[in-house]
Amino acid sequence: MLLCCGSAHAADSCLGCHRPHYRSHYRELGSCAGCHRGDPRSDRMSVAHHGLVAARFSWSGVPGSAPVARGNALLDTFACRRCHNTAGRGNRLASNLDQLPAGTTPENLFASIEAPAQQMPDFKLEQGAKTDLVNALLAGARGATVRGKERPLVVHFETEGKGENVFEKKCGPCHKMLTAALGGVGRGTVGPNLSGLFSEFYPLTAAGLKRWDTPALEKWLRNPREFRPATQMRPVLLKKAEYDLLLQIMDPTSRPVAAKAAR
Template identity: 40%
Template sequence: MVARALLLLIFITLPFFPSFASMCVKCHKPHYEKTGSCAVCHRGNEDTARKNIAHGGLITKKYADFIINGKAVENGSKTADSAHCRRCHITEGRGNDVAPNLDTESRRKTAETLKEKLIKPTDYMPDFHMNDPTAENTVKYILNAGGSAKSVSRTAPYVVFITQGKKSVFEEKCGGCHRLLTRKRGGTGHGDTAPNLSGLFSGFYPADTVKAEGNRWNGEILVKWIKNPRRIKKEALMPPVLLTEEEEKSITAEFAN
């Protein structure tokens, strides 16, 4: 009778202690039960005893406090803002979509992979020279933002890097110093001596240079800048570049795409 009552009590109270209902506790000591379950912080699959399935998409101990470590997430958010990540990526449902949606990537990629991308960026991503703590806090922010995003795309954009065929106006006139990532043409340009211009028209690109022109880059300001940068910024290092009317239309169209 006592045993039956005890079993009934366990059955009734089990939903209030979901972490103990998890298969994870067969191998791991439970902690932070107040968060609800192991998968809230570590993700993975807590409904199976098969290790390779249970550990799929697992967030390791180093990053699992992205739910409760508000200071780390706040610092990571500040880094993402100062790096202007949204000029190419979407995070917290806001941003440009010329590069993978970070709300989606936070669920598709491991935390270690995300950190590696920040430390060693791909060809058309600027190098922000992040140290380990800064990159780790930024990853925690990305994980936190992805978990709170209202809608997450299940497909990542396919980025094509142009290596053959006729050169665009951007590649001929600007690509020796700059790089640009666009939706239609993918990555163009190969320069590292001047700013990466990806997301220039997005509204998330740093606009300090053109404050006097309206605080946001657009086709008209871009053409003015290319023709004579020092009319907009006296200390500009870029020399004037001559463009035909047709080239002006072509290059602004590239940035718009």
């Protein structure tokens, strides 16, 4: 009997203050905490509002909502899955956004898009677009299947010797790339970020709007203007050994050998 009373109190405590909003709200979705989090067991505002999700981020709990749809479109446009796993799909070059650490808030996610990490592209998004992206990420995490323990990633902080690899020498002045074997390589922002270039999640920008593969890359490097006459990129002349080392850095399937590319 006590459990039943406690449960009823938890269900109604939010509505003690927010009842006017409930009439036009999403009753069929369940409790207020399902979208807004917080702690409905308490009548004390400081406790009840702990971890509260702001209204602009709560669309992640509404199936088919426009902000989530727009955010999912942005995930595809900017190819976020070339580095991140979200909604159960993507590469694992960076954080798995379906399994964010406890305590991560929507505001944290928003801030990480607004002020990107070192190897993450700065997409220069407007406030509304960043909010839509956060809603899509939270919605994706809700629906993702938990697959148990994940393989840990190696984080590369060292910089010694990085300037010696062929990517840094031939590509790095204009491009950046996140790799499984060497971490972040390159320092340029003039050219596209090449992270996940050979994966299904990279934009279809090879000749004929197809996926990139090793033959397409080799032809492109030999003469970029054959495929894109207006490009500013010049031919990159590589010896066979240099091209092989470049592939070992860029291709995740070459990971066991790729560490040699830094030498």
